[in-house]
Amino acid sequence: MTGTDVPALLGRIGDSISGHKSFGPAFEKDGILLIPVAYVFGGGGGGEGEEPAQPGKDKADKPESNQKKGSGGGYGLVTWPIGAYVVQDGQVRWVPVIDPGLMMTSGALAIAVVVRSLRRKRRRARRRNER
Structure with a gap:
């Protein structure tokens, strides 16, 4: 340089x-x-x-x-x-x-992942039942 x-x-x-x-x-x-x-x-x-x-x-x-x-x-x-x-x-x-902000963010992310996976599971079950 x-x-x-x-x-x-x-x-x-x-x-x-x-x-x-x-x-x-x-x-x-x-x-x-x-x-x-x-x-x-x-x-x-x-x-x-x-x-x-x-x-x-x-x-x-x-x-x-x-x-x-x-x-x-x-x-x-x-x-x-x-x-x-x-x-x-x-x-x-x-x-x-212990960082409260990091803990809250991590907790919210974990909840979002669980909710999304449950929704996908329900959707797949509905599609199987419709066939």
């Missing part, structure tokens, strides 16, 4: 999505140590291109002077809290995050 320091860009992307981003800073309160954990994922891409030469578009003698070139890149990163490790009295336990 012209004009872009690709190795530096890739290094910054690698720092953003490395494993240490999955664990938040540990903190202690009342003798309990909490280590927050998140699911981190991302993706990216880039490229460059140029427009085909178009002679006669401008008054320039050379078609190459009319060419347009460009390059670009980008990436996205998503972090989703999933729980925490709780260390208390020498014991470690996992406490998952």
Whole structure:
């Protein structure tokens, strides 16, 4: 990609999505140590291109002077809290995050699947009885 320091860009992307981003800073309160954990994922891409030469578009003698070139890149990163490790009295336990919105969406989707399958089953039974 012209004009872009690709190795530096890739290094910054690698720092953003490395494993240490999955664990938040540990903190202690009342003798309990909490280590927050998140699911981190991302993706990216880039490229460059140029427009085909178009002679006669401008008054320039050379078609190459009319060419347009460009390059670009980008990436996205998503972090989703999933729980925490709780260390208390020498014991470690996992406490998952309960996301009410996700639970409601999942429940509604499950209900919709069940209702649809029941409707299909009834339709098939009616068609068999009509024959």
